[in-house]
Amino acid sequence: MKKKDFHQMLGFVFLRACIGVVLFALAGILWDIFSKGFMVISWEFLTSMPKDGMTKGGIFPAIVGTFFVTLITAFLSIPLGMGCAIYLNEYSKKGKITRLIRMSIRNLSGVPSIVYGLFGVVLFVQMMQLDTSILSAGLTLGLMTLPWTITASEEALKSVPQSYRDGALALGATKWQSIRTNVLPYAVSGMLTGTILGLSRAAGETAPILFTGAAFYLPFLPKSLSDQFMALPYHLYIMSTQHHAIAKVRPIAYGTALVLIVLVFCMNFIAIITRYKLRKVRME
């Protein structure tokens, strides 16, 4: 064998090993969580309140809390994200301001989650006097999700053929009219499903809600936006570190991790499939 072919063989073995390690790590993670969490999952686990100092019972309030907080996140980040994407894709021209906006978006996605938490504590909890609540936490998460919704919305907008816009303009429509009737209706479903990716990240985040509203144990479900709430990621955190009987509740922790992963994956799956379909359409 020639020397360079030998080197190639070694090299490719290394590269295959790399992907092998990565896939092995992923498989290991999923296997551990699924195998140890599976036995805890039951209808009762998903729909009942924690009992007996949280050593028994279910995680229903955490599921409900995560649901409501994600709802608020959606309410903030979807309209603002879509609006920003519309500006970037439909209105903006190449220039310093557009570069500034895009740079800001990239930076925002790189800001550590705990820094968003700090920001949320000062702005929402204290200055706006919203106190630790679903609202504060949801708004904080909404800000954090913004870069994702902007990116996803932009992709959806890009997938609308330029001829659609031109067609409307040729008929005498104003810019906004052409967007409203010829772009948005076709882009909106893509935008929304794309933003689900961002929401799935929000649902799994802990640091921003640590000090803006998540609670250790509440005997009742949150009744209003100004209530504190339990949440799946925070629940996993305290079950594995702060609970007074950690070894005993380990199975519940695994169950929570499993529910969280399944939730995040479902949302991810929907988003990826849609993004895939959009790309195929764009390439035609």
Add this chain to the structure above:
Amino acid sequence: MQLSLARQFKKPWMKTALQDKFIHGFFFFNGMLSVVILLGIFTLLLFTSFPAFNEINPIAFLTGMEWNPTSYVKEVYGIVPMLVSTFMVTLGALAIAIPLGIGTAAYLSDVASPRVREIAKPTVEILAGIPSVVIGFLGIVLVGPIIAKVFRIPNGLNAVNGSVLLAVMALPTIVSISEDALSNVPHSYNQASLALGASKWQTVVRVKIPAALSGIIAACMLGMGRAIGETMTVLMATGCAPAMPESFLGPVRTLTSSIAIELGEVAYNTTHYYALFALGLVLFVITFIINMASDIILHKFEQVNR
């Protein structure tokens, strides 16, 4: 469809050019929102950490070797141990994630058949979707005991654990962006190299990777930013002793976990409270610099390939 559209456009209230300009302005403000938010975060952090420096010497803050705001004897606010901790786990994470990540990216762009690629690429992205708290949880229940056994130490919650977990979190970023960079290398480079008699491997290593280098470097920097800013994973799995770390097998406490640990215990508007915001400011500045640097490198890359 054309007819009804034209009819729609003739409705009087929709026709004003002024209305259109107003809407344009509305979207412009929406677009500028990201700039406003970024500036807002920075200013709020700045203003909330300012009062801390009434009582703390800024030089002592940045160079102090001990962080003990609730000391029995005298409160000290030195961030060097935390900077060292953050640095250690990040370096450790990159040592694992960069070779693995670039290797995986090279595999995806040059070795894998298109069908395999279609399955493998999304699979790596799934890794990115796993919440950080789940990774931290696995650090406690899975990785920790393994590390304890392998290194024969009583406790697996240390910098090695943190590095492994952070590598898992930084990998998808590095793989994704590096793979994009490698795919964007003009096909002519590939063909020219092969035509000159180079093997595929030689092409990848000596032609494609150098050509995509700025993209790859940018990918690694973004991965580094991710590792530095990670909170839950290090909070749960690295032991959190505030002392200056002595080795990778001992506990470390990063900037992020210090904030997460101590923010819950401070009364609002005390020196300790403000000091935590100063920590947040340091974090923000570090990640901002990394982001800007990777931006500049990527931009240079765009210019080179034109």
Add this chain to the structure above:
Amino acid sequence: MNKVIRTLVLGLALIWPAHGQAAEMLQIKGSDTLINLVQKLAEEYMTENPGAQIAVTGGGSGTGIAALINKKCDIANSSRQMKSKEVDAALKNGVEVKRVIIAIDGLGVITNPRNPVTRLSVDEIGAIFRGEITNWKDIGGNDGPITLYGRQSNSGTFAFFQDSVLKADYSQKMNHMNGNAQIVEAVKQDVSGIGYVGVGYVKDAEGLTVLKVAAKSGGDYASPLNAMDVKSGKYPLARPLNQYVSGSVQGDVKKFLEYELSSRGQQIVEEEGFFPISSEYKDYNKKAGL
């Protein structure tokens, strides 16, 4: 798209109208040492008084006190006393604190069962946690480094241990665990480990050695598992477990506090591994109106 908007609005409508109902719930926050006990008390209280709503969360004594100062909770569980700085900060914020004692705790010092050391004096323990003694052989054990497990600075147990045993700063090498349970887990797995936890966490003492402690070297060694030793003061690391409230004790807060101090409440205290309050503390509580 309309369907999506409709679902979102419907979801929001589910939680919007009931704005402001949160005020009825009693919020108790703070000590990890107390959380198990107070949660149990709250659960029993809520069974006996349907309609009562009590939320108990942890975070450490410091967190509870900070919450009380920030007017974010009704009762702060604390395994230590409030510092004068904190009382001042509270007053500045318009909060006048009152202290109630609901149980007595024996702070246990735990080691791994494979460690031959079973008793130490307070001075020795202090030296160990200050980082002055670093090898087990210096205090009668096997040759090997000592691994310290303690709490984080927001813990009342952390502060109490510091005040009564160390009288100085902890060794910087100590591992700061998130709660009593984590310390127990760590020491169970670490032959070289030593930690301090509330006695309620070691009442079963499975897989652990609870050290006998003497006030002075060579003095009488007593165990926190022995009720008589704790009550008589022979065990040197006994401490009152407190609850702080703001303003005068009245309404739902008063009813719950009275339940905790009733014979049923104190029975639960014993069941959880702690000790009922002594008569001197009963008199102290009278000052708060109980």
